[in-house]
Every structure is written in structure tokens, then in C-alpha cells.
Amino acid sequence: MKRAAEPTDTASKRPKQEETPKVRCSWPGEKKTDELMLKYHDEEWGAPLRDDHKIFEHLTLSNFQAGLTFSCVLKKRQAMREAFDNFDPTKVALYDSNRIKLLMENEKIIRNKSKISCTVTNAKQFLKVQEEHGSFHSFIWQFVGNKVLDMQRTSGAIPAKSPEAEELSKALKKKGFKFVGPTIIYAFMNEIGMVNNHMTKCYRHAECLALGVNEQE
Numbered sequence: 001m002k003r004a005a006e007p008t009d010t011a012s013k014r015p016k017q018e019e020t021p022k023v024r025c026s027w028p029g030e031k032k033t034d035e036l037m038l039k040y041h042d043e044e045w046g047a048p049l050r051d052d053h054k055i056f057e058h059l060t061l062s063n064f065q066a067g068l069t070f071s072c073v074l075k076k077r078q079a080m081r082e083a084f085d086n087f088d089p090t091k092v093a094l095y096d097s098n099r100i101k102l103l104m105e106n107e108k109i110i111r112n113k114s115k116i117s118c119t120v121t122n123a124k125q126f127l128k129v130q131e132e133h134g135s136f137h138s139f140i141w142q143f144v145g146n147k148v149l150d151m152q153r154t155s156g157a158i159p160a161k162s163p164e165a166e167e168l169s170k171a172l173k174k175k176g177f178k179f180v181g182p183t184i185i186y187a188f189m190n191e192i193g194m195v196n197n198h199m200t201k202c203y204r205h206a207e208c209l210a211l212g213v214n215e216q217e
Helices: 035-043 052-065 070-083 097-104 113-133 136-144 163-174 182-191 203-216
Strands: none
Touching: 035 070, 052 070, 052 113, 052 136, 052 182, 097 113, 113 136, 136 163, 163 182
16 A cells, blocks of 8 residues: 655745845944844834833933933943933932932943933923923924924935924923933934934835824824
């Protein structure tokens, strides 16, 4: 009695098709070797954000970035979260001189007394804006008409600031915020997706726009 021929798995014998590499913006690095920068670009930068807690974190990190590379800030991010009570503005607003002194002794974070002190000040003002406007995000998003500004960037460097950033900067300064110049604020606006400055050929450009549309629906 002849043995029945075993079925062959033709699919496993087919040559595997290589995935088409994703096209990204150039700023995470031409060699794409910085995993933190890649993850940040692919998952956070330019994605519309309306979560006040996360927004306070991004505002704080934008302040600390002044004079540093963002790669440096990302490497310190987890330690900063731990040191600043997970960037909870209700807790940070209560920091006193002793807590600031302890932060200055923490070698794992970015130790800059002016920036640390300004973070405490900004936490206090952040809570005031929430009380006045119901949420911080509802206050800041009005400066872009409550929708993502698509810059349709095809080449060149990201601009240092914009008219919208100038106006938001003035408004925040008027409310008592510190370290909120238009350059810092424009970087912040890009981070939380108020502005889409992904290159149009970057796969995240369309994704972030879609996220913005879904939030408005």
C-alpha cells in the first residue's frame, strides 16, 4: 500500500518580500541609529495632544531643552518623570526651596536651577489656566483655530517660530509663565501636534493629520 504524499507548504518556500522602508523626516538622524529619537518621531512628535497632564510634560521638556539637543532631553526623560512626580502640575506647584535643592542634587536629571524654578512657577500658572478655561489644552488650541496647522513642508529646516507661536508666547507670558519665548513655544506646538511639520513624504505626516481629524469628529 502506497503512502499518501504529504502536502507541501508552498507558501513557506516562496521568497519573502522585503518590507518597503518607511520614509521619515531627517531630524531623527540620517543613520537612524538613535532609538529614542526614532521612537519619539514615530509615536509622539506631531500627534495632536489634548491631554493636559501630558501637555504639561511636553511644556516642561521644551523649557529644559533650551540650549541642549532634544536627544539629550529624551535620555533624561524617565529620570525627570521620576524626579518631578510624573510631571503632575498639582504636585510640582507645591515644590518649595528644599525640594528645588534636592532636585539640584539629582545627577540623573538636567540640573539647571532657573529651569527648575520656572517649572514650579509654570505649574502654578498651568493650574490657574485650567481653572479659568476648564482645561489648558482648550486655551492653547484656540491659537491655531482648534485644528492642526498643516505646514506642507517639502524641504528645508523647520522654522524657528511662527506668528501663532508669537501670539501664544505673548499670552503665556502675560499669564505669568516663564521660559516661554516664541522659539520654545513653536517647538512645543510641534511636539503636541498643534502644528504638523512632518515632511509631506514622511509616513507620519498623513497619520498625524488623520489623528487631528478624528479628534474633531
